[in-house]
Amino acid sequence: MSQPPKFVVIGGVAAGPKVASKIIRLMPEADVTVVEKDEFLSYAGCGLPYYISGVVKEQKELMSTPVGVVRDPVFFQKVKNVHVMNRTEAMEIDRSAKRVRIRNLADGQESWLDYDKLMLATGASPVVPPIPNVKLDNIFSLHGVDDAEGIKALLAENKAKDVVIVGGGLIGVEVTEAMAQRGCRVTIVEMLPQSLGMMDWELARLAEQHMESHGVKVMTSTKVEAFEGDGKVSAVVTDKGTLPADMVVMAIGVRPNVGLAKDAGLDIGETGAIKVDDHMCTSDPDIYAGGDCVESVDLVTGKSCYVPLGSTANKHGRVAAVNICGGDDRFPGVLGSTVCKVFDYCVARTGLTETDAREAGYDVVSVLAPAPDKAHFMPDAKPLLLKLVVDAKTRKLLGAQATGPGVGDRRVDIVAMGITAGMTVDQLANVDICYAPPFSPAMDNIITAANVARNKLDGLMVGVSPMEVHQMQANGKDFVFLDVRSPGEYEQVRLAGSTHIPLGALRGRLDELPKGKEVIAFCKISLRGYEAALILKAAGFENVRVMDGGIVMWPYEKQQ
């Protein structure tokens, strides 16, 4: 070979370093250059909330390998044989000449880099909306290491008592926990009717209640109208009142960095991110792209979607590198699988929410299945609140969500695998997953959820969501709201308007219930509620439903 092939990678975080490292492994003679605008590269952006909270002690841990070597340009050169130009901005792609104009940000010098193949890993930037005074001091985004340092400095000076987080998505919630752990009074202001928009409302509401139990104020359906302050922010003006604020973190989302790609005339997708095929190739066969700057295919709906995540970026990088080096690998798409730590809760999801699925036109059966995450007699068993969403027509899995202190990610990942494989809920019900009391119940939570879904699909159980029951109560509808828990459980906590007959006594007290009225049965988790409904139906009650998830998943007020 006369001249080694030249590969240029724009972007030094996640997909960028991954593609560069993998190219060198596949083609050790290649000439690979990574161009990165910032000082820092290859840092774990997802770790920033934990650096702010103090769980991660040193900034350099976020940019080190697992054995503690900092991934700086010297590391990349010596270990990976990759040339890194940091503090260097890519200004323009000249596609016909196959070269990139770059500017050294230290001295302003410009030059051209030739490429045989180019990789765009330009990432995303936080959305900063045009709210009056959004440029005041102490209003941060949380995107890079500098943002985290700014926030930490203010916290260290003890100058941030009242913190307002604008946006209750993943990052907003992670920062909320970090700030609360640092002793701040935190308020989340979210424009939509719920935080954690990737979840259905009732699961998000349980996470909100958990945040509230840690002193966080969650204001949903609330719009930020302006910031106030003299140099530094002092208050956030919303349509529901003005909040004092020593610090504000804007976390309303990110937008893909597509300027370079757009200017070069590459196709941009309908989501606003760079369009790539399943080989991670853009509309120019010599230009690949991956990470937070590209859109993906939703594996359930087949539609384009924008789900920027570090896990996906790494996969993009590997697939792109294989194809850049002449191989043939494909990235099939995403399910939007996510997990988020919310204080002591694990909040996780994959596939479509019930809301998503209905909007996409599916006939949906959904299940709320709360249960201990381990054998119930193990003292460290913790509640896990699962939701499973199934296509009623094909019985295929569409999505799963988990909220609670129990292990949710494992169950959600099981469903993610099932969706990927096109499995039905019947197949899920009989999968052979691991069981032992310290790890799961004999009937794992997800198996139970699958069986409840099958009962509904087969017409054995008619469910009703807590939201519908709540609405029926609000509308003054006349029905029997039948609690079949034990007297001891009833004494501890009750739902307003309920009639109490323990399940064991039900067969003997059927005449206390009016036969003409609808009965909505429930218990703690609605397994006994289901059995009650079966007893009632066998006794001739015609209009009987079971409240999904029972009292555990009732997202409204309870009587204690």
Next chain:
Amino acid sequence: MSQPPKFVVIGGVAAGPKVASKIIRLMPEADVTVVEKDEFLSYAGCGLPYYISGVVKEQKELMSTPVGVVRDPVFFQKVKNVHVMNRTEAMEIDRSAKRVRIRNLADGQESWLDYDKLMLATGASPVVPPIPNVKLDNIFSLHGVDDAEGIKALLAENKAKDVVIVGGGLIGVEVTEAMAQRGCRVTIVEMLPQSLGMMDWELARLAEQHMESHGVKVMTSTKVEAFEGDGKVSAVVTDKGTLPADMVVMAIGVRPNVGLAKDAGLDIGETGAIKVDDHMCTSDPDIYAGGDCVESVDLVTGKSCYVPLGSTANKHGRVAAVNICGGDDRFPGVLGSTVCKVFDYCVARTGLTETDAREAGYDVVSVLAPAPDKAHFMPDAKPLLLKLVVDAKTRKLLGAQATGPGVGDRRVDIVAMGITAGMTVDQLANVDICYAPPFSPAMDNIITAANVARNKLDGLMVGVSPMEVHQMQANGKDFVFLDVRSPGEYEQVRLAGSTHIPLGALRGRLDELPKGKEVIAFCKISLRGYEAALILKAAGFENVRVMDGGIVMWPYEKQQ
């Protein structure tokens, strides 16, 4: 309907109560009777080790519902409408007259129970081999509540200092932990060359080392020849010496209880358990069977296998009930998925081990992939040692194993789903599973394992197992055993006979390595070992392999 259908269930634990409850849900008018030999029914047998250790405080917790109601005959009658006859033994099945002869163990009275459909859930019994003096006092099995009470009584009297566990399988290891936690000196005596026979040797060895670090003595390839004692056991005679013993627990496995079925002329499978079709129906269309008394189909090999587990028993029960009631449900088979807590380790597996797979005739690629189970900068990240077994011909997943303090069950379950779906390792590499630093690395351990397997399948990496390297050393083979970790890591711990050149210095020190000899490269986990091999190959070294799993998974002595 003139007469409700009569269903008889023999066996009151796991599959038995499950089939009875589900029948009543499907057919509330049915007449269901459960016959159980013991006093106790529907108890969580898998919880017994945790009752012995004291983690579970009260016996009744093991036989209660999640809300604390004891599942006794009164509970079954009132809540489930199931008639339970405990302390009653099924003596004979009269298939032509469709009736079961039963004996009341309290008064010895016999009678006949008619059935329309019969369910056998007769379970399994511990194997008690004909070792001299095996009937001495204080030699226990751990099968029922009585066994656990006997063991606990002895522990409470502080009369069991030296405990010998005969058999190092799942139950043996769980009991070992329980006894060690109660302050006993515990020795495991296992006839085979390894404990935890469901794992490959090197993964089992890591678990054994962990037990040893908790003071347990693990004697493998050791045969028990006799017990000694005067009334009570006092010593265990093995072919490797005599061990003092105040208590012995026999845990060499269970055998399915097939006497009734055999006497009735039902087909018994080649494993010795009752043969059933995928509807859980025996060779008699009116007799179903499930739980520990039946054999299953191995989903990978398609062959019969015997894997008695509580999780499977519950699924059997549901499937059998649906079919008994005229529905159509099928149980597809098992993967032998298991998880076991071994002190602070999670030991989990699914599908075929490498040994199994080779014996079954597969051309196998296997991977040892150790890594932190969470983002490495999170302080609670723990090591997880994964093994992935792949069919080299089809690239399909065959099995996975995990050992270590990290979260192994989640990764093993992901592979269990992948095997069930017939996924290739290439599909696994790009699945969208949950990611956030408190839960996983950005490239999840199982994704990394899949990518290493792909590298091997594609000829990019030639692996060598630590066992083969160890054997090469023992045989005095001449090769360069190249450790490319950092000087700091090398100082902490080393392998005998290794040459140390840090990866970052390797390109500049290539002339120190002899070109003719084989090089086996490794690092902590062998990612840098892989990069070193690529550098060496690019520099003209022809015979380079990477030691699977690196120093972390070296199951032999290390120099410290």
